[in-house]
Amino acid sequence: MPLVQDVLNVFKSKIDQNDGMIVLDEINGTRVSPNKFLELFPVVELSYDSLIDVDPDDEMGYKAFFDKCKAEGILT
Amino acid sequence: MADITQMAARSGKVIRSDNTIVNEADGINDDGSRRVQLTGSSVVLVNESNFTTYEAGASRYFDLSGDFKTLLVAYRGTAVKVSIGAVSINTSNNFGQGVIPFTQQSSKNLSTYYGNYIEIPMLNPNKTRVYVQNDDTSAKDLAIVILGRK
Numbered sequence: 001m002p003l004v005q006d007v008l009n010v011f012k013s014k015i016d017q018n019d020g021m022i023v024l025d026e027i028n029g030t031r032v033s034p035n036k037f038l039e040l041f042p043v044v045e046l047s048y049d050s051l052i053d054v055d056p057d058d059e060m061g062y063k064a065f066f067d068k069c070k071a072e073g074i075l076t
Numbered sequence: 077m078a079d080i081t082q083m084a085a086r087s088g089k090v091i092r093s094d095n096t097i098v099n100e101a102d103g104i105n106d107d108g109s110r111r112v113q114l115t116g117s118s119v120v121l122v123n124e125s126n127f128t129t130y131e132a133g134a135s136r137y138f139d140l141s142g143d144f145k146t147l148l149v150a151y152r153g154t155a156v157k158v159s160i161g162a163v164s165i166n167t168s169n170n171f172g173q174g175v176i177p178f179t180q181q182s183s184k185n186l187s188t189y190y191g192n193y194i195e196i197p198m199l200n201p202n203k204t205r206v207y208v209q210n211d212d213t214s215a216k217d218l219a220i221v222i223l224g225r226k
Contacts, residue, residue: 030130030131031136031137033133037133058215059214060132062132
């Protein structure tokens, strides 16, 4: 199971250096803490497919963020 | 008609319910007019945001300044659970001492326009960062209104 440090490493370029939060949308400013992220996505590995599988209907609203991360090469 | 110049002056001292003694005559000016002090508080609009989608567990922050005693954070949204937190930011743009963690604030279930608000202290008049977090398990659209009480 990934730890907070793993989340920080994978999403390094998306972390706000002032408060350590993952910035989900730079335009509207929404963000989530790494701890909360792990709570919402209890995956075995931090890959695009495994994260999408947790919420296939995108009720939690993270698909756009994951898609962007995949396009930027952050998630594979 | 009575000649008041021939009457003895009386003291204006009265006893209040907490047993302290005050002289109500001290509130009368030389010309007989009364001194009146109005007390109360005023509330002004500090920030108003458009509807924004908050992912599950996600938050946004609002950096505010102003000489307010407290901030009232209200929000529009349907049947969501929202919590509020705040931190004081110092002049170096670092987080200061004052912190209101999310866990110390009430979460409220809201279903009506401005149906509820949460009032928090203004931690730092120069910069207080207020967080609004969607505690629901699904994404929600929220519009935030922040008022300052002086």
